[in-house]
Amino acid sequence: MPALTCGQAIVKLLESYGVDTVMGIPGVHSIELYRGLSASSIRHITPRHEQGAGFMADGYARACGKPGVCFIITGPGMTNIATAMGQALQDSVPMLVISSVSQRAHLGMGEGRLHELPDQRALLSGVSVFSHTLLDVQNLPRVLARAFAVFSGQRPGPVHIEIPVDLLRADASGIDLAAWPALVKPMAAPAALDQADRLLRQAQRPLLIVGGGAVAAGEPLVQLAELVGMPVLNTTNGKGVVPPSHPLAVGGSPSCGWLKNEIEQNADVVLALGTELGETDYDFFGYGDINIQGKLIRVDIDAQQLYRAVKPEVPILADAAQCAQQLLALIKQSGVSDQPQRYQLGCDRAAALRAERERSCPAEYRAVFAVIDRVLPDCLMVGDSCQLTYYAQMYLERQAPRQYFHSATGFGTLGYAIPAAQGARLAKPDNEVLCLIGDGGGQFTLNELSSAVEAHLKVIFLVWNNSGHGEIRRYMDAAGIAPVGVNIHTPDYVKLAQACGCQATRADSLEQLETALGTAVASEGPFLIDVTADRLVTGLPFSGASF
Template sequence: MATCGEVLVKLLENYGVKLVFGIPGVHTVELYRGLAESSMRHVTPRHEQGAGFMADGYARVTGQPGVCFIITGPGMTNIATAMAQAYADSIPMLVISSVNARHQMGSGNGHLHELPSQRNLTAGFTAFSHTLMTPDELPQVLARAFAVFESARPRPVHIEIPLDVITAPADHLPLARSVALSRPLACHSAIAEAATRLLQARRPLILAGGGAVDAGSELQRLAEHLHAPVALTINAKGLIARDHPLLIGSTQSTAVTRELVREADVVLAIGTELGETDYDVVFDGGFTIPGELIRIDIDAEQLTRNYRATIAIVADAQRALSALLSTVSAAPRTPEAPNWGAQRAAKVRSVVTAGYDAATRAQKRMLDTVAQTLPDVIIAGDSTQPVYVGNLVYEAATPRSWFNSSTGYGTLGYGLPAAIGAKLGAGKRAVVCLIGDGGLQFTLPELASAVEAQVPVIVLLWNNAGYGEIKKYMNDRNITPVGVDIYTPDFMTLARGFGCAGERINTLGGLREELVRAAGRTMPTVLEIDEKMWIETQGAVC
């Protein structure tokens, strides 16, 4: 007899799942009954939040959903923050949890791990949450989940299985995955109207977000045909070549880029929420779009938020851009100034670069050194000062190579487990975790997970002995700093105690040498940089 738990494992295999993140508990052991004999690898984090962040990092690099097995009650409350971060950034994640037996659910009798309602808990940060009341529901609910991941706006899905359903007979269930769904096509008339407006525009501009992450080729070709400058959100970095003359980077919160947006007569926004964490990180409400706005998004509701569109197109970004490119390429374009886009983009880059202070220059040199030493690097960041700087100054070589938790939900502690998940999906590519000393202390035990799983992630630790960015924020507002000068442990001793390599870095040459060594190891490496010393030595103007 195959149980529902065993059939679940076989179905996940047939959907192409290769990794499961989870911490076994008495309420999930029946999910593990068939796991050892399956082709899927299991990775054990040290906290369920770590499982969620690992699944998130894996999904961002591979484009495939990260899958977690989570226990009832505390497992679900522990992973909630990771699910909310994934929800905010539209990341596919499948969280499969146990729940108390059907006759015990919501009873309030104090059963082990009991919550009034796990589904209510997850309702605000999932595409949907479903309680599997019989094994017969399993194939359909998994099909629903993968429909979200493959053909809609990808977000976490939660499926909870009562303890008595996990062990119920399920031999009769079909094991084939459901048919793969295609992503939505754009309306032909809407594409035609959008193409006409873009071809008539004298000063077109493109704003691209993470929803367009698989449409880099089409995006770059369209920008070139229109001579349109391109601004990318944090999750869209790498969509066009880092040295492309039309690229203005992720500079939407700077005065010079906002001036450019105000000058644009037609703005094409594709796969972007036009949200605060990409367009107004200075929180002054100064980003505006006075010109005509064409929006393309796979989520119809998102097209109604933040900025009113002149034309709103519900479609997959790649399919819509392909259709738009075909339409505009078939028509001649005679803009007022064919080089306007490149000239204006160059001005933006020049003004932004001229405004770098010593701290920004120092951190840029660090990031440039990482990129030069490890050309195909993936950088998974936390909420920390060099990540904020990198969001402004760093250009990724390819999509899915720069992401962090400063966007959307904005949690701390994301960087290390996300980098572990990213490395598990990245093959031979180097993965660097960029994190501060405060954030690292949130999820420091995940170093043990990386050692155990033999994941040679490189942790680049920016140490300012506390919550430096929040301290600066308090000082800028004449608030006496409280709670930000935290105790800082000896990270090198800790790293080596966990079984990692560890070195303190003070120079660019030293950083290059240690990155090369770290890339050749089979264990994690922690490279610690003292903020004050680094800025003093690397912040000078060239």
């Protein structure tokens, strides 16, 4: 055995890039990735399914901004994690998936080798920014540098690197184990900034939209909004970038009818930072694709994204945070003569939009969110596709960025929240983490409760239990389709959670929910609360018409 194998070199290189956690399930084809792990500073978390590993890595990355890293076995491990990679790709989440693959001499031979796929890299290329097969250990530092360049210097997403089983054992003694220099993110071109400066200072009804790509732009964005007098809307992934207490903050979701109308019809200039302007954020309720009538200033780190969905008046290729700082400095230099009046008009518009949002929120759900905010005011919340999450995206605000995210307005995978919440807790060990998931979606990844117990991860799992796939059942009823496949058997979540080693209880009223949340906060490990939805609230079903 060489003094340093390729598998050991991978661990040391990851350490040099600041990786502190890896999710994975060891297998006969990947054990060489683990040779150097126990002697490293990297913590290993073992999920119960490779999809769970991917969702954990996703939640970790969203909570702290660093890439989530997975070690995955050849073949079925990669097909298992593909769904999680699709979710990360859709929502621009940095994720590094390092896998094994068949020996170099066996690649593409189709001889029925263990875990063999005809072309594993090609399969994963569709759910990654790039997928690379390492064929020479000397190239390992360069390939990892490319991966971290994606995470830090462009629109991020999952990267897949596969390494043949025989190469994982190869001698890597001579390679450089230092991280490559960090990238400086692109700044906006002066000509584009001049155009944006002119449009914003001339605007009568400017509007600012903040997406997930702007999570690091908070302070300059607040100042920019105040200077120009722009009400601030945010997508789900942009929650908390501008604090909801700010008089210009609107909150909600751009999919809501009155907010969509503000974007399309009322604003004469729209400044959109780090948002894809796509269906899941702007047409969740079927009102139609976004159609902005005013002039659109669009800022994105991805050149292609600047021309998707909506044609911009001013496309700006830049990092959102740096662009916000540049634009703020330029507008200050140019001067806004009527700034106090503009600011007040912007505050008045924002107040009217907030009032509409409050009027449309069903009192039952407002009461549920009030309980959550009372007991867990600063918690990090991770949601799945379920009724409670659909309301949360519109009516639940957070005080800071990266405190709320879900799968519903991205790839839309079910079962995301249970493992993703654990990833968030790994990234933010001092934060309370609340997982929102339905009883149907929960059955996709219920096995990951054991992972939380094993890793001593204090996560509160709130199961919104409507005895099946309640939201799809509502859609089938509305379409006049007999409800087939939605009234599924729901297990006893309390007993199952306890069998996994979690503390658990049931809540049938707001009072019981508040008590249960308080007990969960005081506990030391994972805690599950099974909420009987039809007893806890009335006024259901969920109706898109109210938005």
